[in-house]
Amino acid sequence: MVSKVTVKAPSSTANLGPGFDVFGLALDAFYDTVTLTKIKNGIKIITDDNIPTNPEKNTAGLVVKNMMKKFKIKGGIEIKIKKGIPAGYGMGSSAASAAATAVAFDKLFGLKLDGNSLVEFAGSGEKASAGTVHYDNVAASVLGGFVIVRTNPLDVIRIDPPSNLRMCVAVPTINVPKKKTKVSRGVIPKKIKLSDSILNLSNAAAIVVGFMKKDSEIIGNSIKDVIVEPARQHMIPGFIKVKENAIKAGALGVTISGAGPSVIAFSKSSADLKKISLSMTKGFTSANTKCQTVICKPSKGAADKRK
């Protein structure tokens, strides 16, 4: 009988420009590692990282709580979390802990849940960080690759990305508010122009075509968002310059990663990715902001069994 399972889950970028709350992409940049161990009773979180250890306030804790309840599991679980993904920077950090936990729990109790169910449980954990359940990051982190999330009922479509797709993520070292996702959701207008939604929808449709045709050019060229990016960019020092620089350096498309403040540039393996990274760093420097940059590919997911 298995009494201990370790699973790692990748960072992810939500939205990809026009696909707010719908699109996600797993990023082979950082990973969270979660180990679940059966214990006598209670839910106990162990971590060296600066995240809540109250199970109700930790996305991993909430996933365990919800899954124990659902499957009427007696006894307790110890959750050991090793954060590889910086929390609060728009790379699906809280989601990765939740994703790894849902997959580990499934294995620990031999539940053999399908992808949608794993995503659903992982998503239920996001309430601990974002205040609302949302699935874009967890779906990418659980399933890997590119995901399209539909809700009511939850239905996730997963697509393999083009093999030459590359991203440069620039993570500015600024202080992010504790409830960053809540704050950055608050600045988005609740009512939008129909004409803007048509523009975003047409580019989102093209992004889907790009992933289906394995065409990184179409994907990159369609990363255009006239709704969320304009509302959020003031929260990122130097955003306009970072974006402009990356495009000049050869990036196909640039936008905010998830709820920010990281900025993500989309490109191809044939491009000069170091040049793009450097240009983004310079953009942040022009706004007196330091940043860390990562060049990465898409990642497989926590639940992905493929090598």
Next chain:
Amino acid sequence: MVSKVTVKAPSSTANLGPGFDVFGLALDAFYDTVTLTKIKNGIKIITDDNIPTNPEKNTAGLVVKNMMKKFKIKGGIEIKIKKGIPAGYGMGSSAASAAATAVAFDKLFGLKLDGNSLVEFAGSGEKASAGTVHYDNVAASVLGGFVIVRTNPLDVIRIDPPSNLRMCVAVPTINVPKKKTKVSRGVIPKKIKLSDSILNLSNAAAIVVGFMKKDSEIIGNSIKDVIVEPARQHMIPGFIKVKENAIKAGALGVTISGAGPSVIAFSKSSADLKKISLSMTKGFTSANTKCQTVICKPSKGAADKRK
């Protein structure tokens, strides 16, 4: 030297639910036939059908005018239009005349324009009927199959539909206002809820996946529109009943075709298409409205050279 060219262009359905102003699908239901003949001077429209013969007011006339101007063509053109597509019922009737005309003009003068340019000229003709330029119907009618339209700059993506995709169109015999498209655009709110746009975008993304994967189930199940259909349905007597009936009879998804008043049901060749048609007729009957129904497949386009 060619002095006369005849081209036929198919009917089309715009929007497919969530893809307002972005999606179009060519329908193998009705066709317009346009013959262009070189004459001494002027633009002369000949038709037995009840459409404007003033070139400025006829979509075909406007296309010829715009193309003559653009390519500095001297002399005149006679435009003979045989309407097969009922005008004003949401099947892209005015667009088909424009599409056939743009393709015929291209052939008549050996211009060898690419798809985007043909769509652009055909779209310029729509000003004569809708008051604004829009490309969803003309793109489908020119290129055939399923189209995704992006504007500024115009960029049309064309996808081959699944071979088992079938539509039932119910065309109610009601009087439509002269400027129907203008009227039915007027009832759509200019501002919409962000949450509604997220819902429509996620379903639109799934429709694209359906066309790419040649999966009629995904397409049909994703024909869900929470923005335009609710705003327009009051203009179609019995709409709710027609839709409900078609779903009960086995349709995968049902919505308004283009700007209406036709209602279109999406299904597969394996379904009982006659039953679906009949159920839609009964829906209209319950609102004391007669209708004509057509069962059809996707069509190739006016510019399509394939057999």
